[in-house]
Amino acid sequence: MSRTRIVKGKITEVVEKDYNIFSESNIIYNAAEMVTEKGETKGVSYGISAVMTSDETVLFIENNINVYELNLKDGKKTLLENLAVPQNMELAYIRKDEKNSKLIAYYFGSEQNSTKSGICYLDKGQYISLPDGYYINTYDDFFYTLIDDKPYSSYAWSDDRGKTWKTKKIEEFFIVPTPTGYADKGYVYKLAALFKGSQEEKGARLVIGHPVIK
Template identity: 30%
Template sequence: MKYFSLTFLLLAVFFSVESCQNKKTNRSWELIDFNKIPGETLLNNFFDALSKYRFNQILVLNKDQVILLGDNSGDSDEDYSAKEKEAVVFVSADGGKTLKKHVLGKGTLREAVSAGHIVVLVNENKGSSQLIKALPSFDKWEVTQEFKNEEINNINFYSTTIGVASFYRETSDQEAKSEIRYTLDGGKTWKNMGLYVSDGFGAYVFASANEIEYIEANQLIRFNFITGERTVSSQKIAPEGYVCEGSYFRDPVSRETYTYLEKASNKELSLKNLKTQEVTPLPKGSDHLEIFGDYYYTMVQKGAYYNYVWTADKGKTWHTEELRDFFVTSDPIGYYGKGYTYALVTLFNAKTEAEKGGRFAIRKPSQ
């Protein structure tokens, strides 16, 4: 991942004219320079320290504790890149202003989730996986289980002991086999749910300590992974003229659940509240939305740039902050609470070369 490569340099020349004409300054964003992190150095006169890393997720535990996770293969085709991937996390206890690096062995950290007072991470290396448990500070961490020739994704925990994840492996005849499993002992042992979802299994929420809810074939399903009982909680999620694309998530404030609907006529997305049945059109270009009570927000790509888009009245009035001083890396982007947003960006609209390059960008709500 080159956060400031020759390609971006050429783009910067092309887009700098437009950026200079846009008088708005992105004062709401804090920009963290990896070159100033203790132990991180400028690679040469062109590549900055951030170029060494490829991050897969930005996990935000709260407004103070922020974790970037991935590996050190950012420029894997360059001579200075690591010969073997190292699983890397950068941890902050002050909202991202200062970051401390930890190496958790070989591999790449694919994803992580909060589980009570600990963090559970998935480390992947050559088709096999490890589960790692760590304190949020990462002063203490340990490998709790290893899975040879299996990859893990979509992991989530209800508590420090109860969790659900998807496991994937290739059989001897090179066919893909996937299982949805649950654990009751913090990830040491996993049992197959025996659950087969025709439209895939990606979005679910815990309904209780032993139940999950998900959307399948335009129905809301509740599944007890202990007893195997499967019940239909709601039918015809998508009204006429819409298609339910399967996402399912919960507002942390109201605890109400939502899904996205795609309009059949023009493919535009809307948000549906499954309790109130209210359908709210999303801003054009949106493919994701964060919800915190009445406050909805997201990052929307527009050409080579991104906009920060938000509403404080559940979609009745939308506002846009145009981001024209930097390019935003599309993935990963992290969100938390009422408007906290985290992204990796490349600055190009700066007076000196030292002010250009890769940054960790943080948007905090107005005080």
């Protein structure tokens, strides 16, 4: 079933509490001029804060630590667990692990200019604190990320769920700070500027980072 609503004017909605939108497909906003979003106290957070766990249920987190399941058929909301998350951490989004599809909640420091981060596995409520500035991707027990050290970057990875970390400085490229994408076990796709080599070799490149690739 689909529905189209055409309004020749303005629509204003005032909501006293939360306003949640869930979609099994895409949510698309189009504007002829500008799209504006504003968070008065804590800004705007982008990412997945809820996930479909079946055709009829959505899992989401309220108040930073309360994990709920919402039945879309009957509207029933069930509290599943309360997560043990440090008070100075704030929920950013929920993501599935690329290998085992476990649900992981990502948390960032709530204080201004904080570089703290951590993740929490929703199946067991296990919270893992990460080194400052580490915004990771997961592949089962393998964690990895790129660290912007300026002017160079470093590839950081852990094969024991963040208990120990290894780093490798990247000195052949200037890396664009925002990752282009992650894939499989440890691959990072980035835009980079090559400044070593011959004149023909220099310039912008799409590079693939991985700790075992020379």
